[in-house]
Amino acid sequence: MGVFLGDTARNTLIKWTTNAVKARYATGAYLSPFTSPRSANGFKRSALETSEQIRAAGGEFWFDPMTYALNMPRAGDFRYYDTWELWDCTRGKLSSRQAKRDHIDRVYAIQSELSSPLLASSLLVSYPDSPMSQDALELSEEAVTAAPSAWLTVAGDLQFWGAGAELDAHIGALDQLEPAGWLLVVARSDNSMPPRASAEEVFGLMRTTFALSQDKPVRVAFGDLAALPAVAAGAEAIGTGWDLRQRICVYQDFEERGSDQDGGGWYQRPTLLGLMGGLTKGEYSTLASESPTLATSLSPGDIGPKPEQAFHHHAMLLTKIVNELNDLAGRDRVDALRRRYTEARPDWTEVRRITGAKIGADRWIKPFLDGLDLFAASEGWV
Numbered sequence: 001m002g003v004f005l006g007d008t009a010r011n012t013l014i015k016w017t018t019n020a021v022k023a024r025y026a027t028g029a030y031l032s033p034f035t036s037p038r039s040a041n042g043f044k045r046s047a048l049e050t051s052e053q054i055r056a057a058g059g060e061f062w063f064d065p066m067t068y069a070l071n072m073p074r075a076g077d078f079r080y081y082d083t084w085e086l087w088d089c090t091r092g093k094l095s096s097r098q099a100k101r102d103h104i105d106r107v108y109a110i111q112s113e114l115s116s117p118l119l120a121s122s123l124l125v126s127y128p129d130s131p132m133s134q135d136a137l138e139l140s141e142e143a144v145t146a147a148p149s150a151w152l153t154v155a156g157d158l159q160f161w162g163a164g165a166e167l168d169a170h171i172g173a174l175d176q177l178e179p180a181g182w183l184l185v186v187a188r189s190d191n192s193m194p195p196r197a198s199a200e201e202v203f204g205l206m207r208t209t210f211a212l213s214q215d216k217p218v219r220v221a222f223g224d225l226a227a228l229p230a231v232a233a234g235a236e237a238i239g240t241g242w243d244l245r246q247r248i249c250v251y252q253d254f255e256e257r258g259s260d261q262d263g264g265g266w267y268q269r270p271t272l273l274g275l276m277g278g279l280t281k282g283e284y285s286t287l288a289s290e291s292p293t294l295a296t297s298l299s300p301g302d303i304g305p306k307p308e309q310a311f312h313h314h315a316m317l318l319t320k321i322v323n324e325l326n327d328l329a330g331r332d333r334v335d336a337l338r339r340r341y342t343e344a345r346p347d348w349t350e351v352r353r354i355t356g357a358k359i360g361a362d363r364w365i366k367p368f369l370d371g372l373d374l375f376a377a378s379e380g381w382v
Helices: 013-022 047-056 067-071 097-113 131-146 165-175 199-212 224-232 281-290 292-298 307-326 331-355 366-378
Strands: 002-005 028-031 060-063 151-156 181-188 218-220 237-240
Touching: 002 013, 002 307, 013 028, 013 047, 013 307, 028 047, 047 060, 060 097, 097 131, 131 151, 131 165, 151 165, 165 199, 181 199, 181 224, 199 218, 199 224, 199 366, 218 224, 224 237, 224 307, 224 331, 224 366, 237 307, 281 292, 281 331, 292 331, 307 331, 331 366
Parallel strands: 002 028, 002 237, 028 060, 151 181, 181 218, 218 237
Antiparallel strands: none
């Protein structure tokens, strides 16, 4: 399956998604009510036109209600959100079964209107054994009761994904609902790239993916490079994009913003396959100048100076890795990704020596490799 694209505050979603689908470095895109209006507004196309054009190009189109963003700290970016009429009364009020069902029905009606697969609403959970986790479970139960063919979202912060046995119990309860598929979300408190991940968080995401993917498809929204361990555990696809907010789910992206803020920003830092990570444009320029042979060996293909060229190069590399892992099964998937991580470490040492890069294997490799190793050990594969 490779990669799919998150929504963007820019007006590039249709063109760049259709280009990516036709060139086979993305499968389609998700539209968010926080990022796109329901009707055309002179800057962005209508949701219906977006759906029609992406599907006409052969891509998947999904409408993701992203209800979990409503209980993020300081959530307040509702300029587009309130145009969707997802609530009967108070935005985010899910205090009764009736309120939950009304919201679910509204989401499903919009998804049917847009020819989107059914993707249920969910809540952001910090502790798997808490009143919020129980509310999330009840919302998922109601969603599957209303439409057994729906996919379910599991959204949690770093505490949630690193919660060990309590996480496993929560996922076990959700798994009994038997939806059509799963969309996993890791919410973060800052937009550092690479994400400030922990081995425990990566391990939890891998355990969850492995368990849920035994009989249903699993995808990781936003995930990008940080979600590759989940692919090794069985996920079929991960989210990415050309804006940072398409690659990482961060609280600040849902805060109230001024009318002159679009909330987007080109992410043009080159991705190097051999490093399993990226450099700043200046660092890459130094590497290409001082050691062109090494630069070429680490980053096959033309990166290009323009935003779409940088995105194309990045998405192609992600697709290559995801497809490579999807062609394998079980332990072989984990071993293949582990090889990529371990082979990247010595190259990072040389690249940092040449470029003076401040971020290296300690951020791009270590937490993900450590999480991978915890998972392999738990399965008796080491």
